Every structure is written in C-alpha cells, then in structure tokens.
Amino acid sequence: MTAESAKAFEALEGQARELVALFGRAGYEFVAPAILQPAGVFLDQIGEQVRGRSYVFTDLAGEELCLRPDLTVPVSRLYLERHPQAGTEARYCYNGPAFRFQPLGPSATHPREFRQAGVECFGAADKAAADTEVLLLAVEAVRSAGLRDYRLRFGDIALFYALVDALDVPERWRLKLRHYFWRPPSFHALLDKLAKAERTEPNDVVAKLGETIAGKSQEEAEDIVSAYLDANGIPIVGNRTLREIAARLLDQAADLYADALPKEVATIIEYYLAVEAAPRAAVDKIGLIARGAGLDIDGALATVARRFDLLEEAGVDLSGAILSTEFGRKLEYYSGLVFQIEAPGMDETEPVAGGGRYDNLLTALGAPRPVPAVGSAIHTERLLAAVGGAPS
Incomplete structure (x- = not known):
C-alpha cells in the first residue's frame, strides 16, 4: 500500500x-x-x-x-x-x-x-x-x-x-406494468407495444414450449421445461433458475391471448x-x-x-x-x-x-x-x- x-x-x-x-x-x-x-x-x-x-x-x-x-x-x-x-x-x-x-x-x-x-x-x-x-x-x-x-x-x-391500481386495465397488464416498472427502457417499450396491440412473436422453440405449457400450473410447467432441457442436452447457465425460465415461458404464452391496453391508459401512465x-x-x-x-x-x-x-x-x-x-x-x-x-x-x-x-x-x-x-x-x-x- x-x-x-x-x-x-x-x-x-x-x-x-x-x-x-x-x-x-x-x-x-x-x-x-x-x-x-x-x-x-x-x-x-x-x-x-x-x-x-x-x-x-x-x-x-x-x-x-x-x-x-x-x-x-x-x-x-x-x-x-x-x-x-x-x-x-x-x-x-x-x-x-x-x-x-x-x-x-x-x-x-x-x-x-x-x-x-x-x-x-x-x-x-x-x-x-x-x-x-x-x-x-x-x-x-x-x-x-x-x-x-x-x-x-x-x-x-x-x-x-x-396509479396503476386505479386504472381500468386488464389484471394481466396491471401485473406486468408493475413487474416491468423496474426496467425503464423495457417498461416504455412494453407500454408502447401494449397500446398498439402488438404481440411479440416467439421463435419456433419458444412457441412450441409455450403451446405445451399454456394453462399449466407453475409446477407442471417446470416439469415440462426440465424434461425438454434434459432431452436436448441443454444446461441451465447464468443466473436464471428453472423456475424463472418456466415462469417466463408461461408469461409469454399468456401474452398471446390477453386484451390490448387502451391507448388512453398508456397516455395517462406516460404523463405520470x-x-x-x-x-x-x-x-x-x-x-x-x-x-x-x-x-x-x-x-x-x-x-x-x-x-x-x-x-x-x-x-x-x-x-x-x-x-x-x-x-x-x-x-x-x-x-x-x-x-x-x-x-x-x-x-x-x-x-x-x-x-x-x-x-x-x-x-x-x-x-x-x-x-x-x-x-x-x-x-x-x-x-x-x-x-x-x-x-x-
């Protein structure tokens, strides 16, 4: 020193x-x-x-x-x-x-x-x-x-x-807005996408897994995802756990069937x-x-x-x-x-x-x-x- x-x-x-x-x-x-x-x-x-x-x-x-x-x-x-x-x-x-x-x-x-x-x-x-x-x-x-x-x-x-709880929005989007609040760039991109009724099209693998686990419980989804990863020799790397991966796939699958966010609601949030x-x-x-x-x-x-x-x-x-x-x-x-x-x-x-x-x-x-x-x-x-x- x-x-x-x-x-x-x-x-x-x-x-x-x-x-x-x-x-x-x-x-x-x-x-x-x-x-x-x-x-x-x-x-x-x-x-x-x-x-x-x-x-x-x-x-x-x-x-x-x-x-x-x-x-x-x-x-x-x-x-x-x-x-x-x-x-x-x-x-x-x-x-x-x-x-x-x-x-x-x-x-x-x-x-x-x-x-x-x-x-x-x-x-x-x-x-x-x-x-x-x-x-x-x-x-x-x-x-x-x-x-x-x-x-x-x-x-x-x-x-x-x-503010979000007082808005007249589908519960799914209320929860998602709360979740994404912690990542401002992603939040604003999500808000714009929801207001335009756009949907993110998953790739073939994600789409197939999403269809398989759609409507399943968290535990059932984890079993399905775990079996898929094992069958294809895909290790879990990084900081994401099996639970987080399954939860994200369930989330993406549910997004495809949710109603759009009213544009006036998006405007109120942006003003706020x-x-x-x-x-x-x-x-x-x-x-x-x-x-x-x-x-x-x-x-x-x-x-x-x-x-x-x-x-x-x-x-x-x-x-x-x-x-x-x-x-x-x-x-x-x-x-x-x-x-x-x-x-x-x-x-x-x-x-x-x-x-x-x-x-x-x-x-x-x-x-x-x-x-x-x-x-x-x-x-x-x-x-x-x-x-x-x-x-x-």
Whole structure:
C-alpha cells in the first residue's frame, strides 16, 4: 500500500467511525452481517439490474453463495434471526464492504468493492415518521462529514402502484406494468407495444414450449421445461433458475391471448412518468393528472405530502429538491419512498447516499407477518471524494 492509498484508507475509516458513532447516538445498534450470503436470497429480491452485477459462486459443498451486493438484505436476515416472529421494533446500523461488478470498469466512484455505512429501521408503525427519521439521519450524516452543498431526489414506488391500481386495465397488464416498472427502457417499450396491440412473436422453440405449457400450473410447467432441457442436452447457465425460465415461458404464452391496453391508459401512465419537479409542484401535477383521468389516488398523494410536511417541520430545505416519478427503479425490493442525496459534480448515478422503504422484503425472506421497514446507506468513498478527503 502506497503512502497515498494508506492516507485515503485512514480517512475513509475515520469518516466511517464518525458516521457509526452518529448512528449510535440516534439509537441504532451496530451490527456486522456476514459478507458471504446465500445467492438465492439476493437473486430473488434485488432485481435484474443488480443481480447481473453480483459476484456469485458455488463452494466445495455445492452451495451457491455471493459476495453481498448491498447490506440491506443481510441486515434484514439478521433481524429475522434475532426476531423470528418479526413482531419487534428494532434499529440497526452498519459499516462494511459490498461488491458489484462494474460493466464500464471500476472507478473511484464506482469501485467493485465499496463501503456502505447505513441504518435500517424495522417495525415502526408510523411509516411517514420512520421515513422522515431515516432520511433526516442520512442528511445529518453527510452534513456532519462536511457536505454542505447537496440536492435531495425523491421518488415513490407506492404512488406508481396506486396509479396503476386505479386504472381500468386488464389484471394481466396491471401485473406486468408493475413487474416491468423496474426496467425503464423495457417498461416504455412494453407500454408502447401494449397500446398498439402488438404481440411479440416467439421463435419456433419458444412457441412450441409455450403451446405445451399454456394453462399449466407453475409446477407442471417446470416439469415440462426440465424434461425438454434434459432431452436436448441443454444446461441451465447464468443466473436464471428453472423456475424463472418456466415462469417466463408461461408469461409469454399468456401474452398471446390477453386484451390490448387502451391507448388512453398508456397516455395517462406516460404523463405520470414525465413528472419531475420540486416536491410540492410535483404533487400538484400528479393530482391534476389523476383528477383529469378520473382516478382516486388521494390517499397515496396525502402520504407523500405528509412526508414533505414532516421534513420541512424538521428544518429540511426542500427548495432545491426534486420529486421524480421515474426515480427509484433499480432495487426491486423497494415498495414506497425512495430517495438519494446528490453532491455537486456527481451525476444521478453517483449519489453519496440513498435509501427507501421496503415493506415486502421481510416476508419474502421468511417473516411470518408483514414488517414495515425503511433504511438508507451512505457510499462512503463518494462522500469522502465529495468533501475533498480523497481523489475523485
């Protein structure tokens, strides 16, 4: 290690110690979840964008593992280990490495191994208050590290779900729009295709398998697909499981028989996803779109507005903040508020901190009941670079 890299490492460690101390004073218990995690947990929950960048391997015992690509899922698993009945309110903080492949090559702001310092809040009944608590703590943390000039960016997954649920569309397309929401280019292509009543014609092999499994259960479809792969000597490679392959074929087969999406519905969704403005102005625009379309999403909008009220009451200046309906489409376990803190000179893909609400994650990990949960993570290398503590 060179003298320069040693100095940068010590600066990073010093910053992390201060952040963890701040979290501790706020009532968050320090935890250190394992770096090696069961791959299936992550591959099922984090979504395709991060799944394709995860380091996955099989150990000598045949167990598929991964280097954790984030710390929210490991901390959630730790919560369930401590509280199997998931009925206890808990607050944890952490600091440690995470790992993701960088398709454009590693850099100072996008390293393959990076550190996250963050907090997770489980079981708090007042969701808006918990959202505000976590967001305020993230703001206080970056400010305590010396970041004074920053911008807050907000999104809300629950608001999009409320819009889609209020629309008069076939249930199949409602579910598909929810599913594809996490991949914006694919989502917009799907929306355009549905509005034009276009169907993707599968190739001969997919068409034949689709006809065979159409109307079958998931288990029956898996048996048919497995038999086909075995008969043709086709191995399952990559990150897709047999279950995922069968589910996708069932999905493609069902698409061929579904009704078209009304064009006016596609237009409403596009108008909604074009909203990007100051928080209050954005809420007003979304309300106008909903009322103009005869949709009732007042409850979801009231939740968003209350959160902004609480932030302003706590002294957060929202004059430079942005609410973007497109934002937050990366980690698929999010279910409500999403936010990030952006520093000058760093673009939207390089936030110094971010987080959000993930109420469905704990049940997906095995919790016997729903657990409201919200958290945030600080990218400590980026924060250090933003305040001039390390080369950018």
